[in-house]
Amino acid sequence: MSSREGPLADLHLIDADSHFSEPYDLWTSRAPARYREDVPRVRERDGRLMWAIGDDYLFMAGGASFVDTAGDKVPMFQTDILSGMSWEHIHAASYDVTARLEMLDELGIWAQVVYPNTMGFAAYALVQGLDRSLSAMIVSLYNDAAAEWQESSGGRLFPQAVLPFWDIAASVKEAERVADMGLRGITMAGEPHLGGLPDLGQPEWRPLYEALEGLGLPINIHVGSTNSVSSHRDPVAWPSLEARATKPVASVQMELANSRFLSNLVLSDVLIDFPDLKWVSVESGVGWIPYVLERVDYEYREHFAGLETPSRPPAREMFRRSVYGCFWFEQAGPQLLLDYIGADNVMWETDFPHPTCLYPSPVERTAEVLAGVDAASVRKIVQDNAAQLYRIPLPA
Secondary structure, eight states: OTTOOSTTTTOOOEEEEEEEOOOTTTTTTTSOGGGTTTSOEEEEETTEEEEEETTEEEEETTTTOOBBTTSOBOOGGGSOTTTOOOGGGBOGGGTOHHHHHHHHHHHTOOEEEEEESGGGTTHHHHHTTSOHHHHHHHHHHHHHHHHHHHHHTTSSEEEOEEOOTTSHHHHHHHHHHHHHHTOOOEEEOSOGGGGTSOOTTSGGGHHHHHHHHHHTOOEEEETTOOSOGGGGTOOOSOTTSOHHHHHHHHHHHHHHTHHHHHHHHTTSSHHHHOTTOOEEEESSOSTTHHHHHHHHHHHHSOOOTTSOOOOSOOHHHHHHHHEEEEESSOSHHHHHSHHHHOGGGEEEOOOTTSTTOOTTOHHHHHHHHTTTSOHHHHHIIIIIHHHHHTTOOOOO
């Protein structure tokens, strides 16, 4: 890594958002024999292999991977991300630890924080409808696999755990278990109330927040992670647009959905009551964050005759205390807005192997973006912030 030139020279780059396509036998190879027909497994439908739970189909196997076996990224507008490419066509680094590490060495990346594909999206909405003991087992088996991936990577891949968050007591127990296994954070939906659960500001969540704060596990709110099946299917692009134009319109709306989570979070008591609990807005960019924080404060803190000024700290202060944003393709955010957001609150990601990933030249593209940023901030953004938050060891 030390032979690299430019603003990223001599740094051990940490990608704060990448993904694994779950291997076909992840659940069936680990589940007790009597449950192997009940856990997620790959089934054929209409000539294509798909993930299924019971009679409910999730994604096509290998879904959300858009880098093929030849190492080429396929056009994102030609394939629905909920279907994705067929398993036989996706790059081995999408699912194999050894291939992933080889790819990281080629790209010049030291470590990656890793999120699920199938388990990270609408699977939650289906899993929570199962028998609670079965759904908890499905979650725990995924986390077992995540711990195996982390160990086999030699301290370079850090999958984030999932929790059965529709059951707080079970979530606390699972959080303690994954922490014992060495996992470094959890991922969950930012708007669980849309699926009938309490919103994240309700007291029902306090036992989980207390546990996560004590365990040092950050909460990662990844875009698209939901417990509402229909949320991925609402059309947002004009029907008159060409196919290539519909995907970026959908991406904008999906990523800005995290603005709803953030604006609620900085106006709640959560960050005040749990000051050491950290939150991450994942795969959603950073350029919109200043607007949201200013917009919240403009209206919430506006002075009116006869009304006391709110005692809650300003939204920007609340954000800087406990929240991180991640960027990948942006230029305006990291180049123009760091003074407002705070270099301590920004991390870098590549989003491999999703449709908008920076592959095949993530380091080169990021070096161009950060060329005018001061060296201390660059070091925080691409290395130190993630290393500290996720307790990722760096080589001497």
